[in-house]
Amino acid sequence: MMTGLTGTSRLVRLALRRDRVSLSAWVLGLGLFVAATTAMFVDLLATYDDVVRETWLVATNAGMRMLGVTSGASVGGYMLHREYVTLAVLAALMSTLAVVRHTRQNEELGRAEVVGATVVGRYAGLAAAVIVTVGANIVLALVLGLAMMVNGLPASGSFLAGASIAAVGVVFVGVAAISCQLTSTTRGATGLASAVLGLAFLLSGIGNMLGTVDDRALRVTSAWPVWLSPIGWGQQTRPFGGGHWWPLVLFGILLALLLVVAVALVGRRDVGRGIWPERRGHAHASATLLSQAGLVWRLQRGALLGWTVALLAFGLIFGTLSEQIQDVQGPAAEWYAGIGGTDQIADAYRASIIQMAGMFVAIYVVQILLRMRVDEAGGTLESVLATGVTRPRWVLGDVLNAAAGAVVLILVFAVSMGLTAGQVLGDTTTQVREMAEAGLVQLPGILLLGGVIVVLLALLPRWAVPLSWALLVTALVLGPMFGPTLGLPHWAQDLSPFTHIPKAPATDVTAAPLLILASICVALAVAGVVAIRRRNLILPA
């Protein structure tokens, strides 16, 4: 075993050198995110009454309990209710990606062979990955604690919160260490660990949903399924509502067990292979694959399925909230009214939620369209354009998939929200119809953004990826969700296509802005295609 670890310290240094940018970016990015959201909630929930009202709202709704647990009335507790699951999932992803990068990916790309032929023990690669990633999680715990503390939250609660988030990351170091032994590909290892993460989220969500609320309806006592999930354990530390450090011990024990299993598996497999054999596929292509659009569909259908499930779940949850939302007052009510464009809180709520869904769909559209850049820089485009496929047809394949995916996703969200809203408010048919219409109204704004991205891909291919994401963030910040809250001038808000979307179903839909947005979108797409026909492709050497 000791010789099995020979060379670990060198590999740790190599991993640190390779990851100095990416792990630092993860840790700092999460730190900034926590600092910003904590500041926002401290600002938003200025009085004790605000905290009580908001906490009550989320504690009494089963759907919201799914997303987080409440532990009494405190700003920190409310913030954790809103963000704990997100942060825990991101920490787990950071760990998974890092461990996979330093183990399975090295093997898949043949780097492990080069390193393994030197004086390096069998377990050194795994050990280095574990040491570096656990280290990154410890730093993450401190950074997150600091980010909360500087916003005036109690110090011990802040650092316990940071530790309970990073602890989930630490457990997923172990999960990824095992998934890398089981599957033989980077994608498979990441996918398997992500599936475990999804299960952990579901178990904690169900446990909290089935939990009971105390007399004041502010603190949720979770049901037993949370104890099957590391995310559930982290929530039970309740940093700002009691502060239990002992669940952290569970994380340590679990990590140790997972690593023992991982090490045992390393000894049972060949380098480059997994315990599970690589799955075979079809010897012939199905008829649906045999076109450029069919190819793109095949390559992104998994992503679309994931998005569909997520938006379906969120739609159902936000629909059930439609009833309680009528009792909302104060800053939250003003916020909804501002975005929804009406004082009728129920309508304002529906209008703001469907706008929010539209922004998520915009993220999907950007993601799919940027696949074209991957095609070009990755070299697969060369094989495609050497056949009878023209450049416009290539672009069309991605544009069709992005547009059709956007329609499907926004409708899935709208209809599922309409269904549960109809259950609590009555008249399901009208709810579904109004939400579906409101959903479709969002599309011109989303697709206009897509048009700009096609132009970017045509004119500035090397910069298209960062520029597209920057553009999306700008459009969101200038748009109705954030622009008015941030007090941005009107001309700046007008730059976002989302500003010009009618606030359906709260206000009447007028055709003019939608037609203008749609025509700009078409004009941009055509200009992009013309430009892409005229330029050199940037292919790998």
Place this chain on the structure above:
Amino acid sequence: MAVFPDSMAAHGRDARTAISASGLVKNFGTTKALDHLDLTVPAGEVHGFLGPNGAGKTTTIRILLGLLRKSGGEVRLLGGDPWRDAAELHRRLAYVPGEVNLWPNLTGGEVIDLLGALRGGLVSARRTQLLERFELDPTKKIRAYSKGNRQKVALVAAFSSDVELYLLDEPTSGLDPLMETEFQDVVRQLHEQGRTVLLSSHILSEVEALCDRVTIIRAGRAAESGTFDQLRHLTRTTVEVETERPVEALTELDAVHDVSLDLNHARFSVDPGELNQVLRRLVDLEVRSMTCSPPTLEELFLSHYGDRVEASPPAAELVHA
């Protein structure tokens, strides 16, 4: 096993010249990738395209495919403009890229069908036979293939299509010798069917075995073009000789180069066409034994890039070295 039935030999359009480029220029910023390149490939010819890395072979092929836009000069492909008529022309050709990048989560069989369909159809009997020939398992995912097997996927995808022109960019760099032989058989059959092949390669024996004519490209220019016989006239013959009397006298001759002397033993190279003059001198020195070797393609290749052709030592010496 004939992969290509004779019925496929009959082909409609017969452009006399499959590929013609003259004065072709391509700049990437300030870098001159192609500097007035000339390349002519008559229809029905298997044409070798030789050059070191960075000479511009791939750039030339990408211009022929309309993936890159020429900066100057003239270029025609199958009677059309490769930039303007790209997709139309691509239905009549098949391409194997030098660096085979495919979709990691599709199987080899799916990729072959997909590329065939995008090109306008493939011959399913050929596909079956080629898979057998190259011993390729079509049910594996691309990411699970080795480099050589990915190359085979690209080859099967290209050869499964019945087209006029095959553009092959270093197509055998990952194949083992056995597969290399299969590859050569397939190309020969294509030749017999009257198809045109442009074969860019580093593997000189492969080009020598397959090609009617060859164009040597260096630093973006066609350094030489012709049949192998024509090109050999341009290069020196290597002579190894053992004589009774010392051979010093030879060094005076202008036609003799790269002399290495060891008393009665000498190795040198002779300019093309000057062998007689040298022989006359050698007779006076009383030749005991003598070997004359025609220049290998290796030497031919090197002589075009300014490198001095070192007389390669005999195999026995190599072992001891």
